[in-house]
Amino acid sequence: MKKILALIMLLVLAFSFAACGGSSTPEPTPAPSGGDEPAPEPTKQLCIGFNTNGLTNETMSFMVDVMRDYCNQNNIKFLTAEDNNDTAVTINNLENFVSAGVNGIIVRINDPVGMTPTIQELVDKGITVVSYDEYVEAANYSFLCSFYDLGYAIGSMAGKWADEHIPDEKIVCGLMSVEIVEAAVNRSDGIQDGFLDNCSRGEVFRSPFNGDQVDCWNNMLSARPEMKICASLADAMVTGVSEAWYADLVGAGKDISQYGVFATDATDIALNLIKNAKDGKGIYRGTIDLGLKDRVPLGMIQCCHAGILGQDPPAGYGTTNYYEFKYVTEENIDEYSTFFD
DSSP states (O other), X not given: OOOOOOOOOOOOOOOOOOOOOSSSSOOOOOOOOGGGSOOXXXXXOEEEEEEESOSSSHHHHHHHHHHXXXXXXXXXXXXXEEOTTOHHHHHHHHHHHXXXXXXXXEEEOSOHHHHHHHHHHHHHTTOEEEEEESOOTTSSEEEEOOHHHHHHHHHHHHHHHHXXXXXXXXXXXXXXXXXXXXXXXXXXXXXXXXHHHHOTTEEEEEEEOOSOHHHHHHHHHHHOTTOOEEEESOHHHHHHHHHHHHHHHHHTTOOGGGOEEEOSSOOHHHHHHHHHHHTTSOOEEEEEEOSTTTHHHHHHHHHXXXXXXXXXXXXXXXXXXXXXXXXXXXXXXXXXXXXXX
């Protein structure tokens, strides 16, 4: 988990009629009258399937809504499935999509090596495939994020804020990491490097996330009570930490202006907590907006549609696309007012 989204035209069937006759410039043949006109062939409705690791979390809910709205507007049937990061389930879901007659598939890749043969088979069948999160060469389009770079962005945001707001001789950042998945390790490494590169007095205390988020953080605080920064791989890992820690700090009479929590995903909860911090009622200072609520899903569905039609990708997109990082802090949080409670 170390370190995108958002835009096309319907297939037009052209019919040509050949005129036959002995003259080099034959007279046009009048169309049959009355009920003799042949009924036009109906245009077959296109179908796109979307498979991801889970459909119930906030980000996926937004992604599904964006893609479904696009499909409704363009008369495309839209199917969804989830796999809980199980490659065997992913493959089975994609086979079900094929049985349902899909023309295109958008799929989150958790295991690029294991998924490559299946993706190649789909493309060989003429199905347009858009993959995201991990690169698979066989896919027609890819939407990617460098996990290390994303982590570095989180760490940089935390480091710059800490250097400016915390006067301590040594500023300790507690990093709630995940150490069992390569992508997560890469993101954790990025957070650590980003913080140290941008906080001149910085130190990182790194501990693997295990179990309840608040319990994990409290254990870290017991080991390093001087910590004033918490950073982690995703908003979902630290929003609860932010609220509990803030309450403890207020109860202890601490100056909350010197404490901060940082992560990524720009979830609604995180955005509301940043708004609270701006109002002096919280310590969630920053998150990263990857465009997963709007730009990335719109770009993926548009590229998939264009690929099905044999068209070039929409303006601004290519076969390989990277998520844009947008820092969300107290300074620009009001831009996200539509997501506030």
